[in-house]
Amino acid sequence: MKKQVTVILMSIFLAILVLAGCGTKAPTAQQPAQPQVKDVILATTTSTQDSGLLDVLIPAFEKKTGYKIKTIAVGSGQAIAMGEKGEADLLLTHAPDAEKKVVEAGAAVNRRLVMHNDFIIIGPSADPAGIKGKAAMDAMKAIADAKAIFISRGDNSGTHQLEKKLWKQANITPAGSWYQEVGTGMGQALKMASEKQGYILTDRATYLAQAKNLGMPILVEGDAKLLNIYHVMEVNPAKYNKVNAAGAKAFADFLLSAEGQSMIASFGKEKYGQPLFFADGGKTDKDFGL
């Protein structure tokens, strides 16, 4: 009996080891022209993953090219930092000022506009600070004056960078118990805002994907300051020789191809009754007056 049990235990461990050995997937058969280095590391903002957009784009791209996209969904700030260290192959982010800096520093190249949507400010339906319908900066001022609870991402993400910019333009240094920096992704931050009945700046895509859980209406929208523009950049292979430049370019090109753009444009229409992103392939910052 003792021996039996030992045998059983040993075989469990062996089975686990063998399973682990088989874990690495067998190469998917018969794909057009297998690329030399398959893995492409895409560092991106949470909104592209949390909205579900990448779940549509990436399988289509992988099937077509044989590349394997490894998505690391973090805030735009962290994504750009990964690019600056050469630890990612391409970046899909929405933090224009930080993006320009990283291109100027030579860490990333070929920055191209992919799509946009907009930021909105949502809050409790009672709207204690009375911001409904105001321009973005007036709304921020009203929230600060009323010391109404405001949830800040606090993680240097693209959304957080825009929020800081708005405070700065409004000449306000937010501080005090009403201003709460939570340091989480957009989805989690929205839930916290809803629980605490606070105001929050969010991208429209993540809001729409979660609106059913939140019970908080859109209070401020349509201000030109609230434009949310996504760019794709390739990490500079001349600076970082370990970068998968071919794979990065292939995915960036796919995002801007007719097929990729139409997938972006139609994403979410069925589920939310409106598109989550507007495809902007071929446009530049100038088209948005930036």
Next chain:
Amino acid sequence: MESIWQGFLEALRLLAIGDPEVVQVVLLSLQVSGTATAISVVIGVPLGLWLALHDFRGKPVLLSFVNFGMGLPPVVVGLFVSLLLWRYGPLGMFGLMYTPVAIVVAQAVIASPIIAGLSFAAIGSLEPKLRLQFLSLGATGLQTNWLLIKEARLGLMAAVMAGFGGVVSEVGASMMVGGNIRGETRVLTTATVMEVGRGNYELALALSFVLLMVAYSVVAVLTYSQNSRRQDAA
């Protein structure tokens, strides 16, 4: 409360229909945490045995470090392993970052001190004369060690369970070094965090229940073997 029940039902449904994505995530979690535990057993049990049988200067210091390691914060381990495995880090040439192997490495670092510390406690609490008895009956050193391990098996099995439980439920390191990549490094804990971020609470709950069931099944198998051995011995 109703949503908890809903999540439980959803977990059963996902397992019953064998949802390919969930099955894949479950298998990966088992492979990764199972392998990490196996590695930790290979490192931890001999270390615990050695510590229990030897007296030397500085032993209390070493022991305090092992005991401290039992509570190593997963995020700290994740960060250190990241720094080592980055493309431009010291071990970057192996290209391990954002692979299941990276998660195994991080989890093995987390589980090894747990298993070493509990092994030390299990073997150290045996009757000290036992070893002398084995030796005087003519057992070789290796045979003696093996007999001691068998004597301490109850405690050692508990050590293995604690190690496995520690890593299968850990999220900080897996997220950092694995990256939660769909179909590749997405394990049950990171998938749960992501679904919470997406606001899919029902799916997140379902994944939580799947995690609980998986962890329970493994521990149940180990507990069963632990007890059947005890009855044998009696």
